[in-house]
Amino acid sequence: MTTTAPLVSLQAPKDVSLDDIEGELRAIWQQNNISEEGINATRASTFTLVIYEPEPIQALLSALGFYTGPIDGISGGRTTAAIKAAQKAYGLAETGYSSVDFTQKLREEVIKERESGIKSLYHAIDLAPDMAGAAIADAIALANPCRIVTISPTTESDEGVKVQVSAYCPVQKSASSTLVCCEYITLRGTTDALERIGGLITELVIPELPKFLWWKASPEPDFALFQRLANQSRAIIVDSSNFIHPAEDLLEVSKMIDAGMPIADLNWLRLASWLELTAQAFDPIERRPMIKEVDQVIVDYERGNLSQALMYLGWLASRLQWQAVSFKHEGGDYDLIKITFKSELKENIEAELAAIPLGEPGEILGDLISLRLGSSNTEADCTTVLCSSTRGCMRMEAGGGAQSGYIQQVSSMADQKTEKLIGQQLQRSSGDLLYNETLKVVQEILSLRY
Amino acid sequence: MATLMENPLRVGLRQERTPEPQILVIFGASGDLTMRKLVPALYQMKKERRLPPEMTIVGVARRPWSDDYFREQMRQGIEDFSDGIGNQELWQDFAAGLFYCSADMDKQEDYQKLKALLEEIDGKRGTRGNRVFYLAVSPNFFVPALKNLGAAEMLKDPLKSRIVIEKPFGRDLSSAQSLNRVVQKVCKEEQVYRIDHYLGKETVQNLMVFRFANAIFEPIWNRQFIDHVQITVAETVGVEDRAGYYESSGALRDMVQNHLLQLLCLTGMEPPNVLTPDTLRTEKVKVLQALRLADLDNIENCSVRAQYGSGWMRGKPVDGYRQEPGVKEGSTTPSYVAMKLLIDNWRWQGVPFYLRTGKRLPKRVTEIAIQFREVPLLIFQSVAHQNNVNILSMRIQPNEGISLRFEAKMPGADLRSRTVEMDFSYGSSFGVNTSDAYHRLLLDCMLGDQTLFTRADEVEEAWRVVTPLIMNWDSPALQDQVSQYEAGTWGPSRAEWLINQDNRRWRRL
Numbered sequence: 001m002t003t004t005a006p007l008v009s010l011q012a013p014k015d016v017s018l019d020d021i022e023g024e025l026r027a028i029w030q031q032n033n034i035s036e037e038g039i040n041a042t043r044a045s046t047f048t049l050v051i052y053e054p055e056p057i058q059a060l061l062s063a064l065g066f067y068t069g070p071i072d073g074i075s076g077g078r079t080t081a082a083i084k085a086a087q088k089a090y091g092l093a094e095t096g097y098s099s100v101d102f103t104q105k106l107r108e109e110v111i112k113e114r115e116s117g118i119k120s121l122y123h124a125i126d127l128a129p130d131m132a133g134a135a136i137a138d139a140i141a142l143a144n145p146c147r148i149v150t151i152s153p154t155t156e157s158d159e160g161v162k163v164q165v166s167a168y169c170p171v172q173k174s175a176s177s178t179l180v181c182c183e184y185i186t187l188r189g190t191t192d193a194l195e196r197i198g199g200l201i202t203e204l205v206i207p208e209l210p211k212f213l214w215w216k217a218s219p220e221p222d223f224a225l226f227q228r229l230a231n232q233s234r235a236i237i238v239d240s241s242n243f244i245h246p247a248e249d250l251l252e253v254s255k256m257i258d259a260g261m262p263i264a265d266l267n268w269l270r271l272a273s274w275l276e277l278t279a280q281a282f283d284p285i286e287r288r289p290m291i292k293e294v295d296q297v298i299v300d301y302e303r304g305n306l307s308q309a310l311m312y313l314g315w316l317a318s319r320l321q322w323q324a325v326s327f328k329h330e331g332g333d334y335d336l337i338k339i340t341f342k343s344e345l346k347e348n349i350e351a352e353l354a355a356i357p358l359g360e361p362g363e364i365l366g367d368l369i370s371l372r373l374g375s376s377n378t379e380a381d382c383t384t385v386l387c388s389s390t391r392g393c394m395r396m397e398a399g400g401g402a403q404s405g406y407i408q409q410v411s412s413m414a415d416q417k418t419e420k421l422i423g424q425q426l427q428r429s430s431g432d433l434l435y436n437e438t439l440k441v442v443q444e445i446l447s448l449r450y
Numbered sequence: 451m452a453t454l455m456e457n458p459l460r461v462g463l464r465q466e467r468t469p470e471p472q473i474l475v476i477f478g479a480s481g482d483l484t485m486r487k488l489v490p491a492l493y494q495m496k497k498e499r500r501l502p503p504e505m506t507i508v509g510v511a512r513r514p515w516s517d518d519y520f521r522e523q524m525r526q527g528i529e530d531f532s533d534g535i536g537n538q539e540l541w542q543d544f545a546a547g548l549f550y551c552s553a554d555m556d557k558q559e560d561y562q563k564l565k566a567l568l569e570e571i572d573g574k575r576g577t578r579g580n581r582v583f584y585l586a587v588s589p590n591f592f593v594p595a596l597k598n599l600g601a602a603e604m605l606k607d608p609l610k611s612r613i614v615i616e617k618p619f620g621r622d623l624s625s626a627q628s629l630n631r632v633v634q635k636v637c638k639e640e641q642v643y644r645i646d647h648y649l650g651k652e653t654v655q656n657l658m659v660f661r662f663a664n665a666i667f668e669p670i671w672n673r674q675f676i677d678h679v680q681i682t683v684a685e686t687v688g689v690e691d692r693a694g695y696y697e698s699s700g701a702l703r704d705m706v707q708n709h710l711l712q713l714l715c716l717t718g719m720e721p722p723n724v725l726t727p728d729t730l731r732t733e734k735v736k737v738l739q740a741l742r743l744a745d746l747d748n749i750e751n752c753s754v755r756a757q758y759g760s761g762w763m764r765g766k767p768v769d770g771y772r773q774e775p776g777v778k779e780g781s782t783t784p785s786y787v788a789m790k791l792l793i794d795n796w797r798w799q800g801v802p803f804y805l806r807t808g809k810r811l812p813k814r815v816t817e818i819a820i821q822f823r824e825v826p827l828l829i830f831q832s833v834a835h836q837n838n839v840n841i842l843s844m845r846i847q848p849n850e851g852i853s854l855r856f857e858a859k860m861p862g863a864d865l866r867s868r869t870v871e872m873d874f875s876y877g878s879s880f881g882v883n884t885s886d887a888y889h890r891l892l893l894d895c896m897l898g899d900q901t902l903f904t905r906a907d908e909v910e911e912a913w914r915v916v917t918p919l920i921m922n923w924d925s926p927a928l929q930d931q932v933s934q935y936e937a938g939t940w941g942p943s944r945a946e947w948l949i950n951q952d953n954r955r956w957r958r959l
Contacts, residue, residue: 279457291459
């Protein structure tokens with residue numbers, strides 16, 4: 001699979017009016033196909049990606065002149081370069097990642113500019129600080145979508161909906177001489193304004209081709225815009241590591257799955273290594289019968305979001321056919337949650353989820369740190385310890401864990417960018433049954449809480 | 451091996467790569483291949499949730515069957531040749547996607563009828579115009595089928611239509627070339643999938659992973675360290691009831707040109723840059739281009755053909771090849787072939803590749819054995835006073851796995867060495883039974899991945915390599931010119947002589 005490819009800009013972001021979106025887009029293609037001098041380019045005929053992006057980072061950076069790419073909600077090379085440039089300009093650490101403080105700082109700068117009327121340095125000189133990342137296609141562009149519609153709700157005053165269009169083409173390694181390109185449309189406005197033009201948004205989706213929705217916020221099934229966008233989508237992609245109230249939001253998601261909506265969770269993809277290695281632990285023939293003896297589970301996760309830990313437990317329970325019996329939130333230093341199950345063979349299966357507070361959490365909240373499966377039956381060789389190679393195994397090794405039958409270090413996928421995961425998700429043409437079954441159990445577990 | 455309890459954690463874990471909704475049109479649907487291999491493999495995939503819900507299969511053959519009769523036949527096939535139906539609901543769902551069209555492969559009108567049926571099914575089942583045409587028919591029908599499909603414009607869209615062709619692909623170099631020309635006139639190379647079912651085997655694909663996912667083997671995989679390579683494909687069965695086909699092909703066309711040369715390619719190829727279909731197949735073509743018979747001036751010195759005579763298999767007497775039903779009087783079709791090949795490139799210059807394949811050999815085994823050079827200086831005495839070398843043997847089937855033979859110290863007071871084996875076996879490491887080759891190949895066809903299929907130039911080069919033998923062995927010969935070996939033994943004495951003259955021995959397996 002090609003991991004990087006150069007990106008050719010067919011049309012830099014251009015502000016257009018609401019009524020003329022299709023017309024402007026058509027003009028781009030005509031210009032490039034009829035004249036002999038333009039690039040030989042066509043629009044892809046693959047799928048439409050609708051992104052609901054409430055994070056204002058790109059919009060703020062664009063207002064300050066740091067970011068000149070399309071406001072598409074995709075954090076590619078260009079956005080990272082722009083963030084770094086802004087961080088450098090304001091004397092912050094150049095991490096390339098945004099944070100709550102960083103966003104706040106940008107907001108302040110935008111207000112300052114607006115009030116004083118003085119444009120920042122970056123507007124005056126025709127400098128494009130994000131050019132460092134401009135030439136590389138991000139993982140989503142590589143999937144060759146035909147159109148990306150980004151809906152960016154703002155919290156400012158209602159000034160109607162502003163539209164921007166652009167077009168980019170990733171240069172793939174195939175032998176064809178035509179560039180296959182993607183149209184980017186950005187719609188920015190308050191949620192009321194966006195709801196007003198709801199019909200127009202639905203029309204922007206190219207008919208007869210699949211549509212994906214990437215909802216970069218907590219799921220809101222009662223939100224009219226959500227319903228409108230989710231309607232007829234091949235998959236509704238969310239990321240539970242971003243949920244503000246993970247437990248409640250996961251419960252919402254499970255209800256949506258029950259209603260038949262094709263939800264996909266990027267956070268679930270992050271669990272892939274843990275699931276595979278747990279399965280591998282029980283592949284050898286001698287160990288296989290031991291799986292029935294497992295009745296103690298401890299999962300450590302980064303404090304901040306318990307989605308991954310809950311989904312891992314849900315998966316294990318759904319595979320081993322455990323029924324959730326009780327849910328106790330004990331709290332304390334590790335914010336312990338104790339859940340008990342029962343199965344056909346075992347009366348009392350105990351699971352514990354522990355939130356480990358970390359000084360410097362990574363970009364993704366709630367990554368699994370380590371887990372241990374054990375049994376009250378000391379004769380059974382089923383003790384399995386999996387620990388993340390970045391955070392270490394020490395807590396799991398205590399209490400005899402280091403002597404366990406199977407210890408494996410997991411290189412965590414935390415450094416896999418979210419965009420790569422979306423790229424993976426878009427390749428799938430059908431739903432993930434395993435995820436649906438896992439969420440059913442998660443629903444069972446969480447209903448015991450409320 | 452006793453039935454293994456399935457690992458419940460594994461179920462559904464590998465969820466990637468589901469094919470798009472499409473129609474699989476199988477020509478020759480009333481035949482053996484469809485009932486024994488294709489439809490059971492598809493049903494297995496359905497059980498494993500790897501098929502899209504819109505998947506549709508249309509069987510095409512001359513017999514005037516109905517949709518329901520076809521479904522019954524396929525159900526029988528799955529019961530007899532696979533794990534059985536299992537869940538009744540699942541079968542109903544699968545059967546709802548099975549259709550039948552009675553058509554004569556020579557008639558143009560019948561293709562129009564088929565085209566109309568497919569378009570109707572597109573609407574009903576939502577298969578979006580994607581088509582895979584599978585030619586599970588005798589080779590005489592390849593050309594008319596291709597020409598008619600082309601005339602009916604059913605292969606026009608390179609992204610939405612594909613054609614899968616079973617072996618044999620041609621009878622010799624010129625027929626393979628002309629078949630390729632027909633194919634190219636009708637569709638693009640990227641739409642063609644030529645099946646060599648050996649490439650679908652787990653162990654054969656493992657060859658690539660073994661060589662290129664491990665850093666330690668590649669540095670010794672060349673003429674500096676390897677003495678020779680033996681590739682053996684031994685069958686215990688005789689010609690059985692396939693004499694009609696076998697008489698005109700023989701072991702050379704049936705086994706060597708396709709399966710053994712593919713195994714040789716995978717053993718001898720250079721590491722590809724990326725794992726894309728074309729780069730991989732280009733590497734295989736490179737090896738084939740440098741491959742030749744060891745002694746082109748005297749091919750009797752580097753090749754042996756033989757037939758099995760009457761003998762004993764498992765305590766029962768069996769007939770010789772010439773006594774089998776359907777075999778011509780005085781037939782010279784070889785049921786056993788052994789040959790010595792050389793590869794003229796930097797990596798392999800001077801390393802002989804010994805290939806042998808035959809029917810009615812003592813054991814059913816497919817193996818690639820790489821024998822390494824001897825130690826420069828032997829400082830240990832072997833307990834058995836043998837001169838033992840390192841042999842890396844990759845067992846393709848049965849007992850799939852890889853083993854490395856090396857010398858270890860014999861426990862005791864003396865410092866003496868003894869041969870031991872370091873063994874990896876699929877059964878005990880993975881605890882799964884390796885799935886049928888067709889399973890993987892069908893999935894790849896439907897996904898559009900050509901990696902495990904042979905390319906036009908690959909097929910032609912393989913024919914080029916065996917052409918001297920074909921020309922020599924096809925010409926009329928006296929009965930006695932074809933050696934005989936007793937059924938149940940490892941081959942004729944000439945085959946022993948072939949390798950012994952180089953001071954080497956065939957492996958006793």
